[in-house]
Amino acid sequence: MTLLVTAFAAVTATAVWYFRDRDNKFKTRWLCFMYWGASIMWTVDSIFEFAGDPNGYEHASSVFTPSGADMLNDLFLGLSVVALALVIWVVILLVSDPEKRFRKR
Amino acid sequence: MACFLVPGTEAIAVTAIALIMRHSEKKKAELGAAKSSVADENEKQNKGFSHKLFWLADLLWGGVVLLAFEHLWHGEISPVFPFLTAARAGADAMSEVLHEMATVGVTMAAAVTAVWVVMVLVSNAIEKRGAAENGAILETAKDRADK
Numbered sequence: 001m002t003l004l005v006t007a008f009a010a011v012t013a014t015a016v017w018y019f020r021d022r023d024n025k026f027k028t029r030w031l032c033f034m035y036w037g038a039s040i041m042w043t044v045d046s047i048f049e050f051a052g053d054p055n056g057y058e059h060a061s062s063v064f065t066p067s068g069a070d071m072l073n074d075l076f077l078g079l080s081v082v083a084l085a086l087v088i089w090v091v092i093l094l095v096s097d098p099e100k101r102f103r104k105r
Numbered sequence: 106m107a108c109f110l111v112p113g114t115e116a117i118a119v120t121a122i123a124l125i126m127r128h129s130e131k132k133k134a135e136l137g138a139a140k141s142s143v144a145d146e147n148e149k150q151n152k153g154f155s156h157k158l159f160w161l162a163d164l165l166w167g168g169v170v171l172l173a174f175e176h177l178w179h180g181e182i183s184p185v186f187p188f189l190t191a192a193r194a195g196a197d198a199m200s201e202v203l204h205e206m207a208t209v210g211v212t213m214a215a216a217v218t219a220v221w222v223v224m225v226l227v228s229n230a231i232e233k234r235g236a237a238e239n240g241a242i243l244e245t246a247k248d249r250a251d252k
Binding site: 029080084 | 108208232
């Protein structure tokens with residue numbers, strides 16, 4: 001679920017960068033790279049978790065049909081990850097200040 | 106447990122290399138007036154590569170920060186020394202951590218690097234195509250001007 005939420009965030013951030021910020025004025029490239037980097041790493045982590053389980057394919061069914069509590073916990077984690085990346089991006093944006101809102105005129 | 110430390114180490118190394126490369130590019134740019142056209146072309150290529158090296162650094166740093174947060178969420182790392190929860194659990198737990206770093210961590214770093222290599226290859230192909238199209242447009246314009 002965390003991987004899924006992050007992958008959706010990565011696709012959304014990439015679409016925003018492509019259609020609205022191709023010259024990277026608003027630093028959306030950072031957001032894309034953060035989400036894609038985490039998505040790739042979680043994909044590898046999931047593959048190892050899946051392949052390394054002694055129960056093999058029996059475990060696979062529980063990976064794809066998690067319990068409600070696990071799903072909710074992972075959803076919260078995924079949303080928290082998305083929020084953390086957005087906070088980092090906002091800090092980078094405000095420090096770079098592309099619209100010059102914090103500079104003397 | 107601590108798999109993100111391997112891509113984290115790679116991120117530090119890549120960032121250092123990219124910064125050094127960018128610094129040397131700036132120096133070269135300052136001496137730009139005295140360069141030949143061949144040297145200019147080399148500089149352009151080098152600048153492009155330094156820019157692309159930062160893509161890898163950003164991918165690695167982004168993934169490392171978000172994975173560290175996930176490990177914190179699951180209680181696998183802590184903000185106080187010795188940082189790794191497994192370090193308090195004994196030698197067996199630490200050997201498990203090292204095994205995970207050697208397998209999952211190294212694969213994570215390799216996967217991100219592989220994705221970056223594909224990105225660079227695709228980007229180079231697009232740049233070449235763009236340059237060829239621009240060349241063709243210039244040639245057509247030149248021919249029309251000659252007529």
